[in-house]
Amino acid sequence: MTGRPSRAPLYRTIQSEIQRDILSGRLKPGDWLPSESQLRAQYGVSQTSVRRAFQELQRLGLVERFHGRGSIVASNEIRAMSPMLGLGRELRQRGFAIRPELLGNAEEPAATAVAEALDLEPGDTVSHIERRYWIGDDPFVFLDHYLAPQPGIDFAEFTGDSLYAFLSGRDAQPTHARERVSAVTLSAAEADRLQVAPGVAAMLRERTSFGADQRPVEFTRYILRGDRYHLDIDLRSER
Structure with missing residues (x-):
């Protein structure tokens, strides 16, 4: 993650860089992500922007968030039993x-x-x-x-x-x-x-x-x- 400035919305810059690191394999399932305070300092943004970035990553199923502990990279494997439908x-x-x-x-x-x-x-x-x-x-x-x-x-x-x-x-x-x-x-x-x-x-x-x-x-x-x-x-x- 570089923290370089971008014309994109501030939260989108953070989201995109973390997302790229996850999908490229640089960040592995189970890895802890930087804390909100670390990302605020790294990117010079508000807590609102950092939280929005994490919300978007969670919506995409790329991270799991734990209250009071932080966020980790989610597993990209899901096993479930369900009815067989086309x-x-x-x-x-x-x-x-x-x-x-x-x-x-x-x-x-x-x-x-x-x-x-x-x-x-x-x-x-x-x-x-x-x-x-x-x-x-x-x-x-x-x-x-x-x-x-x-x-x-x-x-x-x-x-x-x-x-x-x-x-x-x-x-x-x-x-x-x-x-x-x-x-x-x-x-x-x-x-x-x-x-x-x-x-x-x-x-x-x-x-x-x-x-x-x-x-x-x-x-x-x-x-x-x-x-x-x-x-x-x-x-x-x-x-």
Whole structure:
């Protein structure tokens, strides 16, 4: 963190520098951040500006704040059990009016990471479906689906709305999935798809779905705008 002057709002300067250090890995999960008094002295700003910076970082899920103790870098891994829903259905249940857009649908050789997720060999043929969801005039999330070949299913017939409904109609609905959620910064190509600036924070969800025979059938990467999406997790005491 440099403390250099900027034309941006004072709190945004502090937020951006801490955010960059977190997303670059310079600050690790569990690291304590400088105190409010230290940041006030470093940047020559008011307590209000420092607190606003921490509030924004907390809203993005990048820090955890502890009253009377300070703030630490939050873990970028979340593990939770929840009903298995397609993203479109999940977003609609959250109250979003979404509009799906089909960007591409073609067969291609599986890259190494895709092959590992689908228990295939690198270079094996997979179907790659690219989609984007809009909310109003803004793109909200784009999705890369990679699907293992399945007898009797022509993925070229998929038109872009609900992939799980498409699979269910062909008796191929996945029965369970494993998902990882992490914070990322957007590349230029990813930012262009979401119509935001390169390098801003986003949420990456990677899901591997399995059929009744326990074999992986789908690997999907969802990249969601960090300023428009958050996770709500209800916790209950076991007592």
